[in-house]
Amino acid sequence: MPEIFNYDFMIRAFMVGALVGIIAPVIGMFLIVKRYSLFADTLAHVSLLGVAVSVLAGTQPVASAVALAALGAIGIDRLQARTKVYGESVLALFLSGSLAVATVLFGLSRGFNANLLNLLFGSIATVQPLDLYFVAALGVVVLSLAYLLFKEFFFISFDEEAAKVSGLKVERLNLVLMVLAAITVSLSIRIVGVLLIGALMVIPGLTAMQFKKSFKATILLAVVFSLLSVILGLFLSFYAGLASGGIIVVIALAFFVLSLLFKEK
């Protein structure tokens, strides 16, 4: 057995990575086609706030991140629906707002600066056993709901008006999708980091779209590219001592560039 699998934290990193590698591009694909790619980044910053709260309150970090991000998703949705603030301004508001509060909270808890870097860019060594259980449980929930509501999410992403006319509860479905995105983002923080999770949700989907396949085939391709990026990235992170989030996203980007070349042919 290669050395990499002798470490418990690496096995945990691979398990969390595999789950995140599957969920992130699936939910990310819906965000791409809804022109909502930056939503993931916003929620990632809200999750960071969740982690900051957990440091002060002594709660489980992943659970706090999920809770805050889910509340953030609902807050963004309400604010966009009920006020006259531009949609993308609401995203900017939540992104910088939660980052600001998180910074203040981290400042209050001295000695946290090293950990902050891990949170921002991902670090495979930080996946705790409890994190793994959370990620596994919630990951299965997200994946099952995405599977069970796939045809509805697909329809509302393509043609919201027609979906509404056909009798679908579009607002409610949108909210569920946004909460699923929030959970996905929070679960990915340990591996990919706050600043790069948006990339893992979006780039594999963009790569897959270059192959001009059906929506279902495009999602499957996105999952393949994402999983390859995560697995290769974790190996490189371990053996070359690189930040896991950075190298995973660099590999995902490399696939994207290759797909552009493939398209040129």
Added chain:
Amino acid sequence: MAIIELDEISFSYSGEPVLHDISFAIEKGAYAGVIGPNGGGKTTLLHVILGLRSPNSGSVKLFGGDIAAFKDWTKIGYLPQRAAHIDGRFPITAYEVVSHGRVAKAGLFRRFSAADHEAIDHALEISDVSHLVNRLISDLSGGERQRVFIARALSSEPEVLILDEPAAGVDVGSQSKFYGFLQELNKKHGITIVFVSHDLDIIAHEASQLICINRSLVCEGPVSLIFHEKRAVLESIYGESVRLMLNEK
């Protein structure tokens, strides 16, 4: 039986009146043309009928019941205006578009049944797009795309088909074929048709019932009758084009 019944509908958008005191009924099996100048409130009227907007006053009845209690939305097939210019980057095949017509009917958390797939295949067939199923919607011509969207509307096996400016972005040759197809749906399959357009010429040739909207109801009735009796009214809205058309007839 009236499939769609509007009673004294008024609607204003941020204080600006868009529809004023509109009443009419569309009977089962009719081919109704809703016509009016651009900005006359046609699309808003459709949105009120489809429940996308609530009127400030007045009532809408669908299939004899109040719209607030209406549940059978799959009885209504809808072809939105924007069908012709969809997002070309969206990776979606013709089959996937048509399958959306069955989503609401199949129900939450359920996969498509054999009956759903049968209805999709049937809709593809009568819309003459079976050969396009695996093509991406962005690779289709305007006319092909239009028929794919019609197939989506038909896959829920609707009793009424509502089309908002369906010919936009479609070449003339495909257009006349398309109008023939709508006639067939109306006559052979008994589907009630509500066709919204700013093109009086097309409505006059295709529809049997005419509903003219210009913020309020300008005239309503059988096409032949209106062209004889309300000529002056139509001329006041459409000017020269009415005179030319009447001379043609």
